[in-house]
Amino acid sequence: HATQIRRAAGANRLVGVSHVSPSQGDDPRTTGQGLPRAPRVRGEHAAAAIKCGPNPRRHDRTLLSAFSVSLWHTHWFSVAAMRAWWVCGFLPFLAAAAAAADPAKGNWEPLIRLPTEKGDAPAPAASAAEDGVTKWAVFVAGSSGYGNYRHQADVCHAYQILRKGGLKEENIVVFMYDDIAKNDLNPRPGVIINHPKGEDVYAGVPKDYTGKQVTAKNFFAVLLGNKTAVTGGSGKVINSKPKDHIFIYYADHGGPGVLGMPNRPYIYAGDFIKVLREKHASKSYSKM
Template sequence: MRLLCGYLLYLIYILCNKWAHSTALEIPEEFQKSSHSNNWAVLVDTSRFWFNYRHVANVLSIYRSVKRLGIPDSQIILMVADDMACNPRNPRPATVFNNAHQHINVYGDDVEVDYRGYEVTVENFVRLLTGRLPPGTPRSKQLLTDEGSNILIYLTGHGGDGFLKFQDSEEVTSQEMADAIEQMWQKRRYNEIFFMIDTCQAASMYEKFYSPNILAVASSLVGEDSLSHHVDPVIGVYIIDRYTYYALEFLEKVQPDSDKTMGEFLEVCPKRVCISTVGVKRDLFPRDPYKVPITDFFGSVRPVEITLTGLDIEAPPLVQNKSVPVATTEKTSSKYHQIPLFPSHLFVES
């Protein structure tokens, strides 16, 4: 019996080893490998008032997409300047829709807003990025990134040539944005950044960037307005912006194991449907966007380590520290998971 148990455990080890190698090979060989070990998202809606309903729908739609593709709430910073779900003008309380046909309630049951209302300020935003937060700041309000972090930064609101307004009372300039990211680079707070902004004259916000490893996309060029998509007659206001609408149409077709690339994503919303001209800045980004999986920024990398600790068997050594993308919806850290080799624990949901 003892010999049989040992034999079964050895078979399990072989199967698990094959599974680890096959999973690691799922990414097509033509993709350029990233050296990042974890993914974060900073999603910011900077505007207030009921007529800006669409900006809340924008940011919550991106929030829903990155959660669906595996980034947990513990690694998402969500900043919403106005709570449209609870606005007294909302005829459908506790809901926010990004389509007049009400296909998806992007507010849902598990939205975790980290900065709400008057907490959404330029100072808090810059402090968040640079890590210069007051002592005692809760972990949920901190961007706990490191030199292995890929960060998606998404901004939506009202802007102009070289600035983005925060709640119609202050603004962050393109130079301040560039300097904040440079501080992040100097303090080793990121590996790569994908900067995405949907506002009028959006491209002006990335023109001053000078730090390495940044890929940026904007919904409009300097001198152009970024337009909304359609009105919901029930609530009487525009419900989503045009660029984000088509970006989400693309993201809804992406799965955690998708072979879609960032290059393909940069092509969403051509001028015939966007009306404004989508701008792209790639000179600071060394990798070819068409060889970068979209999940490098919109998904999650979860390093997995397989171990034989506690098992008294002889077996060839495993290849350690294979990083494989694993979808998750729970709050977990990016530390390695120890997977014991027993039949009921062969595959652990992170």
């Protein structure tokens, strides 16, 4: 039967045949002369191979036709699955993306909505200020270079969102290398966007810590409210009180136990955890 199946494989190349070297002659699946071992036949095709009788030549067409029908069904299923994916998956995705833009005005909806909010519902009103509570924010773009445009763009966008939400500029600290807006590769000098049809999100963003000042050391000092440990920059820190809220937003590459920064050393988990514990022990915030 093995001889017959090999003969079928050679004629139609439908059955995979594995070869062995002469040194594998002790393998019971070979003849000891380095001849190819019997192919592996799966499923219903294995049953067809077992039925081969004393004169296996008569079963050539039956065995090969079974393989041919199986391959034809596999091909048909693959084509059908691909068509279904295009109709049910990708095309609705494109339609949803197109719906995000207003074709009449040529602009896009900049609001960020919760999944429970309806598309036509107005944006939720800012929550009433709590007595004795100051909201702080720290934004960190941990990269540099025009190829990492998105990180500084996202930080600028986040700043604009919080300012519109009522946070004061004096309570927001921004870390960004600031080499994107005026970069030679920028087709819109002085402008940073985070959507093809979006507005400029760079205007008005404070340059608290830029260039060589964007370091893990300064970030930790700002978070702890330690002005004496800050090197360069605006000197702005998170001078929070026990009832205050602190929001930290970081955008860049990272890995297990490490977050990137444009200037080394990076932010390592052990160091960051130590700073967070120190901040917690100071009882200078209620939420972070």
